[in-house]
Amino acid sequence: MIKVSNLSKQYVERTAVNNISFEVEPGEIVGFLGPNGAGKTTTIRMLTGYIPPTSGTASIGGHDVFSESIKARQKIGYMPENVPLYDDMRVREYLRFRAELKGLRGQEARQGVNEAIDLCGLKQIRRQMISSLSKGYRQRVGLADALVNNPELLILDEPTNGLDPNQIRRFRELIKQLGIRHTILISTHILSEVEMTCNRVIILNEGKIIANGEPNDLSRKLRSASTISIELKTSEEKVKDLIAAIAGIKKVSKEHQSGEWGYFTIRAEPGNDVRESIVNLANAQEWPLREIRTQHATLEDAFVEITQANTSDS
Numbered sequence: 001m002i003k004v005s006n007l008s009k010q011y012v013e014r015t016a017v018n019n020i021s022f023e024v025e026p027g028e029i030v031g032f033l034g035p036n037g038a039g040k041t042t043t044i045r046m047l048t049g050y051i052p053p054t055s056g057t058a059s060i061g062g063h064d065v066f067s068e069s070i071k072a073r074q075k076i077g078y079m080p081e082n083v084p085l086y087d088d089m090r091v092r093e094y095l096r097f098r099a100e101l102k103g104l105r106g107q108e109a110r111q112g113v114n115e116a117i118d119l120c121g122l123k124q125i126r127r128q129m130i131s132s133l134s135k136g137y138r139q140r141v142g143l144a145d146a147l148v149n150n151p152e153l154l155i156l157d158e159p160t161n162g163l164d165p166n167q168i169r170r171f172r173e174l175i176k177q178l179g180i181r182h183t184i185l186i187s188t189h190i191l192s193e194v195e196m197t198c199n200r201v202i203i204l205n206e207g208k209i210i211a212n213g214e215p216n217d218l219s220r221k222l223r224s225a226s227t228i229s230i231e232l233k234t235s236e237e238k239v240k241d242l243i244a245a246i247a248g249i250k251k252v253s254k255e256h257q258s259g260e261w262g263y264f265t266i267r268a269e270p271g272n273d274v275r276e277s278i279v280n281l282a283n284a285q286e287w288p289l290r291e292i293r294t295q296h297a298t299l300e301d302a303f304v305e306i307t308q309a310n311t312s313d314s
């Protein structure tokens with residue numbers, strides 16, 4: 001559905017997108033993640049034909065987004081980062097206007113508008129002025145706009161930006177539902193959203209793709225380097241050093257001391273199961289050990305670890 005090859009965007013003072021390639025298959029819901037300034041919006045604007053790339057190519061459903069831009073755009077419903085709406089129009093009137101701009105006429109336009117209104121839960125407010133809508137409803141109107149011509153592909157740039165947790169949850173359900181009929185590329189900062197709705201995640205950092213895989217795979221990759229929490233009955237100073245001396249342990253932090261019990265967090269190197277060595281040390285030192293627990297990495301851990309390891313200036 002989407003095919004991106006060696007795509008780059010160079011602005012005068014910086015490279016916003018640096019030679020990226022990826023594909024999205026029909027029916028996939030792909031999360032497009034990355035810190036601020038990573039190049040997500042720039043990539044999306046190239047895919048939707050709003051800005052030309054400096055080099056490389058992109059196609060939507062087999063149509064090059066530049067040489068066959070009209071055909072490519074017909075397949076896309078695009079919800080930009082800051083949804084631009086006409087404040088002095090009513091919701092339904094605006095969607096009708098948008099449907100016509102997208103080439104729908106008569107019955108077809110009416111049907112497109114009605115379906116989008118239903119899907120996005122806008123029925124109650126369809127006659128309201130856009131200027132009077134709350135942020136959440138504005139976002140929904142933006143999504144309805146993207147849906148009005150029933151496009152095969154939805155490209156949503158931070159659609160839940162500025163929504164409250166309830167609205168985010170509703171939005172997520174809506175995305176899942178839309179995923180049944182549409183291919184979706186969704187840029188977001190909200191990792192739980194990606195974990196719950198996306199089959200695949202592409203992580204962008206400083207204009208480059210640094211990870212591309214299933215959300216579970218990305219967090220599993222880090223699991224070998226996961227964190228271990230332990231509770232030891234001792235307040236001796238040397239505990240940290242003795243644990244840190246165990247082969248395969250990267251870092252030991254003392255979280256706190258509660259009476260006789262000390263709480264520690266241990267980071268192990270990838271591929272090392274250090275739990276047995278920790279138990280052996282505790283036995284040898286005669287420190288009662290009442291808990292040893294591996295904390296599994298989440299997608300958030302993966303995101304932080306991967307983007308920090310790949311960031312040049314921090």
Ligand SMILES: Nc1ncnc2c1ncn2[C@@H]1O[C@H](COP(=O)(O)OP(=O)(O)OP(=O)(O)O)[C@@H](O)[C@H]1O
Nearest residue numbers: 011012014016034035036037038039040041042043
């Ligand atoms: N029109 C422009 N002219 C010059 N530089 C730009 C322009 N648009 C974006 N940039 C720069 O390109 C880089 C990528 O920006 P982009 O908006 O694509 O990031 P993003 O991943 O969408 O970030 P965010 O999460 O904050 O939305 C940034 O360093 C940004 O300052």
Ligand SMILES: [Mg+2]
Nearest residue numbers: 040041042081
């Ligand atoms: Mg952006």
